[in-house]
Amino acid sequence: MTDAGLDQAFDKVRSLLEGDLEHPGLTLYDLRQLVGYPEKGDGPLCYTLPEDPSFHGVTAVRFFYYPRDPEITLIVEIEDKQGKRHLRHFRWNGSGWTAPIGFKGDLLATRESGSSHGLLEIAGDFYVGYPLEEAEGLAEYIRRGEAAGNKYLLCPRDNTRIFYAPSVAAAGLACPRCNNTTLLYKTLSFSNPEDRLDQILREQKALRVALEELMLYLKRKLGP
Numbered sequence: 608m609t610d611a612g613l614d615q616a617f618d619k620v621r622s623l624l625e626g627d628l629e630h631p632g633l634t635l636y637d638l639r640q641l642v643g644y645p646e647k648g649d650g651p652l653c654y655t656l657p658e659d660p661s662f663h664g665v666t667a668v669r670f671f672y673y674p675r676d677p678e679i680t681l682i683v684e685i686e687d688k689q690g691k692r693h694l695r696h697f698r699w700n701g702s703g704w705t706a707p708i709g710f711k712g713d714l715l716a717t718r719e720s721g722s723s724h725g726l727l728e729i730a731g732d733f734y735v736g737y738p739l740e741e742a743e744g745l746a747e748y749i750r751r752g753e754a755a756g757n758k759y760l761l762c763p764r765d766n767t768r769i770f771y772a773p774s775v776a777a778a779g780l781a782c783p784r785c786n787n788t789t790l791l792y793k794t795l796s797f798s799n800p801e802d803r804l805d806q807i808l809r810e811q812k813a814l815r816v817a818l819e820e821l822m823l824y825l826k827r828k829l830g831p
């Protein structure tokens with residue numbers, strides 16, 4: 608389902624954070640000014656963006672500043688007309704905003720799954736056919752090691768894990784990272800040392816991807 612108002616709000620936020628032809632991007636200094644840091648305490652502090660034609664399709668756009676969080680500096684929250692909150696996480700790297708490892712920082716509206724094959728990426732894993740909240744809940748269980756017995760597909764090429772909702776035909780899925788269609792059927796079991804090895808490999812891979820993205824970003828910002 609496409610929501611033009613939401614797309615427009617995301618576009619506007621992207622141009623605010625990254626800058627456009629007329630304006631430089633938002634800096635950490637600007638963000639602190641907006642939320643009133645440090646006068647208003649050490650956070651998290653919230654700033655609601657003022658009315659703007661680009662925001663007519665959504666209820667509100669808010670910036671949350673986390674001065675004391677080592678991983679996350681800024682959370683952008685776009686609340687749509689249905690009251691659903693779309694969150695994007697950012698970390699200030701000294702010259703711009705990047706997504707912290709394992710978080711979603713792309714400023715595009717989330718395509719909701721519903722009955723179609725929506726694909727969500729959370730903490731380096733992919734979730735197919737789950738509504739956002741459910742996928743986030745499952746990701747949290749997995750992180751805490753409480754989701755033993757859960758079935759997933761594993762891409763043997765890059766150790767990508769794909770968790771799929773019961774309504775999804777797993778046989779038709781491909782790895783979202785490399786398009787490989789030969790995926791292994793796996794079941795989470797945290798007592799199995801092989802799974803822990805998989806997990807370490809997967810985390811390493813996620814870290815490498817994040818570093819590569821950071822390098823590309825820096826190259827783009829600083830020139831060759």
Ligand SMILES: [Zn+2]
Nearest residue numbers: 762765782785
């Ligand atoms: Zn793959």
